[in-house]
Amino acid sequence: MLTPTGSQSTLDQAVITKYDAWKAAFIKHNCGNGWTETISPDADHPYVAEGQGYGMVITATMAGADSGAKANFDGMVKYMLAHPSVHNSNLLAAEQDSSCTSVDGSDSATDGDLDVPYGLLLADRQWSSSGTYNYKDxxxxxxxxxxxxxxxxxxxxxxxxxxxxxxxxxxxxxRSSDFLIDHFRAFKKATGDSTWDAIRTAHQDLITSQQANYASPQACWRTSSSVRTRRRSRPTVRCLKGPMTATTPGTPAAIPGVSAPTPSPAPPPPHSPRRASSTPGSSPRPAATPATSAPATTSMARRSTAATTWHSPHRSSSRRSPTPAPGLARRALEQADRHLDRPLALLRRQRAAPIHDRRIRQLLGALTEE
Structure with missing residues (x-):
């Protein structure tokens, strides 16, 4: 694991500076009602569940460096409660327009929903649950x-x-961006429900299977065309499936039974994107779930964090149909542990908090340790 160098105070200040810039750019109070919104300017709609979930996790995490964190967090909770999914009122509707009205069916998106309770558990550890909101409940x-x-x-x-x-x-x-292993551990500890052990194990087994079967090096290159995804326009990237054999540096590797497209005038160097979309003629990617085989389709990618996700364009923007990308295991594990590798001193509680001077790893560990 690569770790930053420098004194703890220098590292802390670097993160605080980045946090302050993030907060200024993305934390808004545009719709009144005491709400705090995390804006997503590159999305089809300005407010999406993923942004709200990220905002809750980040704000609770940075409470020791931000005296206004609790007020903003409570505004996020109020916003979340005011925008329930039509299918289950304890889930968050996935998308809201510029007036903060839920749109596109008012149903949920799992990747946003997973971060919401994790943020609430962090808030319970930071401030307890005796204030305006019972975070733990x-x-x-x-x-x-x-x-x-x-x-x-x-x-x-x-x-x-x-x-x-x-x-x-x-x-x-x-979808690999939902393989949040440490979230599942925290959910088991918070609820005492052993089902979350089964859910965690199923995803860990799937990660192991994907790594064993599909983590071989790939030849990928960027094309000149682009496609419109749910979030933004992205260049098209083509990849060949299967193990690579030695080839001239800068050209896609030869794969038995697969003919590489003829570049014009010369192929770009291989590229392994975080976001990509397959194009007609590229090899189909493996289905994520073995329970039922789904036909391979041309796919478009939308936003992914650490783990790359592939999505189909043959469905409305609020319905996402993924197939995992190669290298899933490494990126999914990075996603699961993404909150643990930050400078540790930043999560010191404010002086009024009941447990003073706890650090990031201690707080997050407390959510998952048995």
């Missing part, structure tokens, strides 16, 4: 709703949202 209600509406009970894999039900064509699909 809200977290448990949200966790139970995720289990009820966003987990496939047969495979124990995360669904794409509460709109994907038995018989719906995306029901046997899952």
């Amino acid at each position: 809200l977290a448990i209600k949200h966790i139970n709703a995720i289990k009820s509406n966003e987990v496939n009970p047969t495979t124990h894999y995360m669904l794409l949202g509460d709109w994907s039900t038995s018989g719906e064509p995306h029901y046997w699909m899952t």
Whole structure:
């Protein structure tokens, strides 16, 4: 693991500077009602569940460096409660327009929902649950709703949202950006529900399987065309599937039975993108879930954090149909542990907090340790 160098105070100040810039750019109070919104300017709609979840996690994490963090966090909680999913009122509706009105079906997105209760658990550790909101109680209600509406009970894999039900064509699909292993551990500890152990194990087994079967090096290169994804326009990237053989540096590797496209005038160097979309003629990628085979489709990518996700354009923007990208295991594990590798001194509680001078790793560890 690469770690930053410098004194703790220097590292802390660097993170505080970045946090202050993030807060100024993305934390808004545009819609009144005492709400705090995390804006997503590159999305189809300005407010999305993923942004709200990130905002809650980041704000609670940085409370020791921000005296206004609790007020902003409570505004986020109030916003979350005012925008329930139509399928389960303890989940967050995925998208809101510029007037903060839920749109596109008012259903949920699992990747946003997973961060909301995790942020609430962090808030409970930071400020306790005796104030305006009972963070712990809200977290448990949200966790139970995720289990009820966003987990496939047969495979124990995360669904794409509460709109994907038995018989719906995306029901046997899952998405690597939702493989939040440490979240699952925290949910088990908070609820005492052993189902979260089964969910965690299922995803860890899937990560191991993907790594064993699909983590071989790939030849990828960027094309001149671009596609419009749900979030933004992205260049098209083509990849060849399978193990690579030695070839001239800067050109895609030869794969038995697969003819590489003829570059014009010369192929760009291989590229391994975090976001990409397959194009007609490229090899299909493996389906994520073994329970039911789904046909391979041309796919477009939307926003991913540490783990790359592939999505189909053959469905409305609020319905996401992924297939995992190569190198899944490494990136999914980075996603699961993404909160643990920050400078540790920043999560000191404010002086009024009941437990003073706890650091990031101690706080996050407290959510998962048995």
